[in-house]
Amino acid sequence: MAFTIYDASIPMMVRMLQNLSSILDKAAAHAAAKGIQPATMIESSLAPDMFNLARQVQSAADAAKAGAARLSGEVPPSHADTETTFDELKGRIAKVIAYVESFTPEQINAGGERSITIPARGEPHVFKNGGDYLTQFLIPNFFFHVTTAYGLVRQQGVEIGKMTYLTGV
């Protein structure tokens, strides 16, 4: 059974986005139980000049959305970064899960045969094919934001562990 670019991207990103949604559920429950303002957690960051939790979640969702769009050659829907509550952030994730699940393996795998260009500071960066784009940018970038969101929530005292990150439980 052949392993494809689709197999290495869409189902994994969907699972991790679902787990991220569970992490936000646990963060919201923690805030409610401890009398913490949700905004305090949503606006927290690991360093003063790093993205806060909201931006990390938005960036994880955008990474998955852009990945499916670039691999398939489609134009992704635009999502404004206006979420300020846990429910709104979960809604952003749900929209992106529905979007990336709307693609067939054939649509995504078509990106394996094309070069893919992404904007970058200065010159746009060209990956010679979808596999290079996937492994040199999409996957590392996606996990950067998911893991940083996890670390932020964890640092805020929410009782989650690596199993939450891996399985949502």
Added chain:
Amino acid sequence: MAFTIYDASIPMMVRMLQNLSSILDKAAAHAAAKGIQPATMIESSLAPDMFNLARQVQSAADAAKAGAARLSGEVPPSHADTETTFDELKGRIAKVIAYVESFTPEQINAGGERSITIPARGEPHVFKNGGDYLTQFLIPNFFFHVTTAYGLVRQQGVEIGKMTYLTGV
């Protein structure tokens, strides 16, 4: 050109381990420039009950090593968690890069046709094939430790950005 389990794993993990080694270089230079004891950074963690920087680096290296071993069906070399300096941690990474680069694509791709079992709390967990193991455990787990190590170093004030994480620069 077919995309394989090898393509989705070994070259990406090697690149990220090289970038992690660069992050440690920058951390060491920062400590030297600011008169910070390296141990302070190496023993820092995002939360009191999370792994410190040394354990995150060791865990990232172990994840890559175990991934190559499980996919290929080989027994990995044992590496004791004894590193206490930036140079020793970089040495640990270098050993694992050499190990995972010693496999051919054919050896790694053979894991796509077999079930793969990993130890877990309670019952061992069985993935029905190497693709499931790769996308449901190996890749998420590997990036968890690389990104957390990055976040720790970043939180300690070292001037690194996502480009360092993505490209080592």
